[in-house]
Amino acid sequence: MTQRPAVLIMQRHLAPLSAFLESAYDVYRLWEGPPVEAAQDVRAVVVAGEYPLDTAVLEALPNLELIACFTAGYDGIDLDWCKAKGLPVSHAPGVNHEDVADHAIGLIVASRRQIVTGDAAVRSGGWTVETRTITPSLAGQKVGVVGLGAIGEAVARRADALRMTPAWWGPRDKAAAWPRAASLLDLAKASDILVVACRADESNRGLISRAVIEALGPHGLLVNVARGQLVDEDALIAALRDGRLGAAALDVFMEEPTDPARWAETPNVILTPHTGGATTAGVQGMLGLLIQNLAAHFAGRPLVTPVA
Template sequence: MTDRPAVLIMQPHLAPLSPFLESAYAVYRFWEHPPLEAAHDIRALVVAGEAPLDKALIERLPNLDLIACFTAGYDGIDLDWCRQRGLPVTHAPGVNHEDVADHALGLILSARRQIVSGDRDVRSGAWTAERRTITASLGGQTVGIVGLGAIGKAVAARALAFRMKVVWWGPRPKSVDWPRADSLLDLARASDILVVACRADETNRGLISREILDALGPDGLLVNVSRGQVVDEDALIAALKAGTLGQAALDVFVEEPTDPARWADVPNLVLTPHTAGATTAGVQGMLMLLMQNLQAHFAGEPLTTPVP
C-alpha cells in the first residue's frame, strides 16, 4: 500500500496533469494498464467531465471516495448514481467561460466573414484581380443564444459590442437585459446566428434537431461551443449539403476526435478541435481548482467546488 493518497487519471489527454499530481499523490494512468494492484489504494478518479463515467471500474475500487472533474462540465457523470454511493463530485467552474465566448465570436467571424475560406483562396491562387469575396456585415444580425449561463452571457456581451442584437432561450426565465424567446423553435426562427452554449445532459441530447436547423434556415449560421451531442450531427450534415442551413461552425462533436472523413465534403463549415476553453489561463485555473479539491478532500475539509 502506498503511503500517499492514490489517484487514477482516466483519459489520455489528461496526461499532462501527471507531474503536478505526482508532487503530492501516487498517480496511476488508466490507459497504461488497469491498476489492479492498486485497486484498494485508489481514492480519487481524475476525469474529463464529458467522458462517460466507468461505473464498472468504480465498483472494483472499494476505497474510492471522490470523482474530480478537471473540466467545468460534468455531463458524463451520472450524479444520481454517485450520490447513491456517497461519492462526491467536483468540477472547475468559472475559469474559462470568457475564453469559450471569445472562441464563439471567433467562429462567428470566421464563418460570416469567410476568413477560413479566404485563407484557402489566397494560398491556392483562387484569389484573382477579378474576384473579390463580398460578405455580410455582423452589425444588425440577431444572435440567438441557447442557454444563458456564464458562457451564454459572455457571448451576449460580445455580440452587443459587435453591434448585433441578442435574443436567448433556456428552459427557465432569468432576470437579464436580453429578451427570452417563447421556445427554442421561435429563437431559431428569429435568429441569423444560433449559438449553442447550454449545459449538456441526457435530457437535451439532439436538442438542435432538423426542425430547429430548418427554422434557422438557408442564411443561418449554427455555432456550437457546448457539447457535440446537443446537436443532431447527421441532420446538420444533411442540412448543410442540401443548403437548407447556410453555415455551421463547430468546436465540439458527438465523437471526439471526430472522423475527418465525416466532414470532408460538407460545405460552408468551420471546424476547431474542441479548443474553445483550452487557453493557458483557463487550463491553469482548472488545474488550481483540481489541486484545491483534492487537497481539501484528503484533509477532510469542505470541497472547494463541489457539483451542486
C-alpha cells in the first residue's frame, strides 16, 4: 500500500480532474489500462454518475472504500451492489440545478421562437423582405414538468416569470406552488410543453412513452434535460417524422455521444451535447464537493454529501 491514498478515475472525460487530485492522491486513469499492479492501493474510484459503473473493475480492487460520484445524478451506479459490498457513495447535489433549468428554458425559447432556424435563414440568404416567421408567444403556454425536484422547481419558477402556466407530475405528491396532475398522461394531454426533469433509474426507463408523446400531440414540444433513458427515443423520432409530435429539444440521449445520422431526417428538433449543467460555476461546485468528500472519507469523517 502507498502512503498516500490512491484513487482511480473511471471515465476519460473526467481526465481534467487529475490535476486537482494529484497533490493529495496517487491518481490512476482506467482508460490508460486497468491498474493491475496498483489494484491493492486503490481506495476510491471517481465516476460520472450517468454512465453504467463497471462492477467487474471494482471487484478487482480489494481495498476499495468509496465510490465518489462527480455529478449530482448517480443513475449508473448500482446502489444495491454498493450497499452489499459496504461501499459508501458520494455525489454533488445542489450545485448546478439552476443552470440546468436555465438550459431548459433556453431550449423552450429556441424551439418556440425558432431561433435556430431563424439563424440558419439569415446565414443562408433565406431572409427576404417578403418573408417573416410568425411564432407563438410564450405567454399562456402550459408547461408540464415531469419531476418536481430541484431542477423541476427551478424550471417552474422560470416558466412563471415568463408568463407561462406550470403544472407538474411525479409519482409522489408534495407541497408545491403549482398543481399536480393526476397522471403523467393527464399532464401531457394538458400541456403545450413537457419538460423532463426527473431522476432516472431502472424503474422509469422509457417513462416518456409513445402514448405520452402522442398525448402531447402535433403542436406540443418535448424538452429533456434529465437523462436520455427516460424517453423512448425511437418513438420520439418516429413521432417527429410523421407529425404526431410538434417539436423536441434535447440535451440528453440514450447513447452519448448520440449518432448524428440518427437525427438527420428528423424535423423540428434542437439538440445540445449534454451541456445543461456544464457551467463554470456548476463544474467548480461539483469539483469542490468531490474534493471535500474524498478528504472527509480519508480523514475518517462523515461524507459531506452522501447518497441517501
